[in-house]
């Protein structure tokens with residue numbers, strides 16, 4: 003067992019605060035980006051409409067952003083949908099496309115040519131914040147002489163870091179900057195909650211947690227939760243976007259201009275499905291490794307302990323989500339709701355169950 | 369993958385593969401649902417019920433129901449985990465405690481309703497998996513479906529034109545394409561090779577459905593293994609003081625819970641002796657000062673009475689395996705060693721007494737029953753404190769978990785302990801109603817306070833009690849679960865199946881070739897995914913690149929429709945641009961009576977022929 007290093011622990015807390023501060027600035031920049039871009043987009047639309055009439059109004063924004071916009075435009079001329087493609091009545095493609103590409107961002111979520119300065123600033127700040135945050139997590143690990151996930155404070159700080167890191171990694175390949183306010187905002191909440199409500203000084207692990215399974219089981223759980231966080235944000239946006247697309251398709255006014263920066267509901271659904279599928283496999287491992295660890299620690303691999311119950315509930319909800327995606331009438335909005343409910347269960351499992359339910363897993367460190 | 373693709377799209381052109389038949393399950397259930405109505409009598413009813421039960425929608429509903437039904441088990445105390453808490457809970461909530469009990473809310477996971485849900489789910493699963501397995505088995509042995517008349521209607525479509533002077537006729541082009549697709553793992557069937565319009569159908573990714581079937585079947589395996597473990601397993605507890613030996617026989621256990629099918633002959637008579645127990649306490653961190661951070665038990669084990677002794681270490685998270693059981697370190701505490709002499713001066717009791725943890729820093733309760741004392745039976749009840757402190761108000765507490773100032777504070781009693789009547793008693797509790805107090809704080813005799821090495825003489829010549837020293841004890845749990853190895857195996861199988869079914873893509877490719885009037889060899893291809901497949905466009909691009917390289921073509925798209933089919937596979941992975949645009953042209957150009965001619969004799973890619981028209 004490594005000795006405790008209090009100084010490192012104090013450094014770590016300082017880094018966490020600095021990271022939260024940097025994230026706050028990044029958050030503002032992301033919000034600014036949403037506000038500004040939606041203004042620009044609208045201005046471009048208006049200009050185009052003035053110049054050449056309503057017909058070309060949709061061309062300037064979507065086009066030039068990426069190859070896929072061409073396909074989107076083409077799809078308009080395609081009357082009978084492509085054979086073998088999923089029918090998704092609730093988040094219909096045609097809804098968005100009939101109203102032109104300008105209504106939503108590029109469905110492929112690829113980076114466009116246009117420079118969004120506030121978004122770049124925001125991402126740069128988020129990277130800086132993540133670097134400081136990483137330093138905080140690492141110094142905490144050194145201070146405690148073990149992996150930094152042994153109590154609520156550490157689950158939260160490390161979990162927030164993983165969520166931001168996963169988000170930034172996905173950003174390398176996909177333009178998900180529209181999720182920035184969401185993810186960074188959540189990270190700030192987690193850091194603040196950790197520092198205020200769950201603060202715990204560096205310390206040794208209780209014997210029940212001293213196992214290499216802690217490293218395996220919890221790291222996978224945290225990673226899956228981070229992915230679920232992303233899909234939660236996307237599903238929430240999907241619901242809003244789907245509502246907005248329907249309103250616009252029905253000739254209503256577009257009251258949510260900033261949602262132009264967000265891709266159409268179907269694209270959101272598809273990408274969040276892919277991420278959820280990965281996270282579901284991760285959660286399956288979490289469940290299994292948890293069971294193996296329980297067998298090692300308590301002599302039974304499954305005992306319906308509260309934590310086990312909720313881990314199981316989450317697993318079943320996401321299995322339901324995967325089934326919903328394959329069931330007619332359940333794709334789109336309903337699937338999105340399932341994804342959201344699943345995430346709420348994840349949050350519940352982490353917060354309420356850890357603190358208020360008595361079980362063998364009472365390791366909150368409080 | 370199934371229902372969303374089916375029946376609603378009934379009317380692709382006749383040559384297009386019927387996507388509705390894609391799914392075993394949907395196909396079967398849709399057909400049944402269409403053919404059989406509940407009004408057809410009892411048999412019809414049953415079939416209808418079966419169809420309903422095995423539908424995807426029901427599975428989804430049952431899954432969500434299962435999630436909801438599992439929740440109350442975390443809200444209310446559960447009997448299997450803690451029966452005493454349940455009893456207390458019912459006492460504390462006289463208004464609804466009993467009602468909850470009648471709803472089986474204290475035994476959620478063995479309740480009728482919870483069992484009903486998962487049994488229905490598993491029946492549904494079997495009813496779903498078996499027909500799908502049969503259909504899939506047939507699909508795996510049959511040829512890829514026939515070439516659709518209009519490839520351009522497929523989600524991915526592209527064309528290539530081989531110049532007339534390249535010397536690659538339509539038949540060779542199709543052979544090349546076949547070879548290429550075979551190498552890529554497709555099962556390929558060439559049709560009408562030497563005809564006018566040679567074509568091929570190809571399919572790959574059968575493992576996807578296999579994976580899905582394995583996953584679902586393995587879930588049944590997990591369930592059965594868990595059930596088997598409950599039937600044939602057993603578990604028990606035992607407290608061992610340093611120096612004690614446990615022998616794995618029924619009498620060796622303090623508590624024993626057999627499975628339904630348990631036989632005592634299952635117990636193998638191994639033995640474990642606790643030699644020494646070590647605890648390390650946290651002396652570094654402020655918040656957790658004095659918390660235990662390491663437990664370690666040195667034990668001597670024997671496989672059977674005749675086997676050689678072995679030194680082993682038992683730790684938390686690190687059970688011992690012996691005689692088909694696993695032995696876990698689950699608790700520990702102090703056991704003060706006392707000697708009690710009766711009024712006659714004989715030793716009536718001598719040895720360690722297990723002290724039960726009550727509060728912080730090993731503040732523990734002690735009960736000593738001395739039925740052998742004469743003329744009257746003796747009993748003691750009180751507390752053991754490893755590091756005794758007494759506040760100004762006279763309240764004693766333990767200041768540290770370690771033995772810095774061990775102390776026994778006891779009241780003493782005499783009378784009939786009631787042990788001879790044969791009714792079982794809790795060794796940790798003393799019923800003082802029928803006993804006469806000898807020492808107590810509120811009596812003139814006062815309570816007994818002992819430190820190691822001291823002796824207290826009881827009033828009225830009833831005897832003496834000496835505190836000789838302190839030992840540690842451990843609680844061990846012993847489990848035998850024959851199902852768990854199988855459960856693990858099936859769980860791993862399930863994960864393997866899941867990953868396969870999520871990441872293997874099932875795809876079909878068709879290629880058709882033909883010779884244009886002007887001598888060029890025209891090639892068109894189309895791809896169709898079955899189920900979720902966001903990389904279909906990438907696959908199309910990869911195949912295109914391979915074909916172009918095989919007939920060295922300058923990969924300029926044959927018509928402007930190809931402009932957006934990007935040749936870099938990875939970068940095009942995108943679900944949303946599933947269609948290349950050629951379809952629009954094809955749809956308008958194709959004549960109804962000769963649908964296959966749309967591309968091959970079209971003007972596409974041929975500036976000259978455009979002029980001709």
Ligand code: HEM
Pocket residue numbers: 321324325327328369370393421422423424425427431489490492493494496497580584587866869870899900
């Ligand atoms: C214990 C209950 C069940 C669980 C935990 C479960 C779980 C899952 C999971 C995680 C998937 C996703 C894997 C994939 O996409 O390939 C899946 C797919 C599927 N399940 Fe289940 N399932 C259960 C019961 C059922 C039942 C009863 C049926 C039939 C009525 C069924 C039919 C299907 C089908 C057809 C798919 C393929 C969907 C697709 O490929 O998108 N499942 N199941």
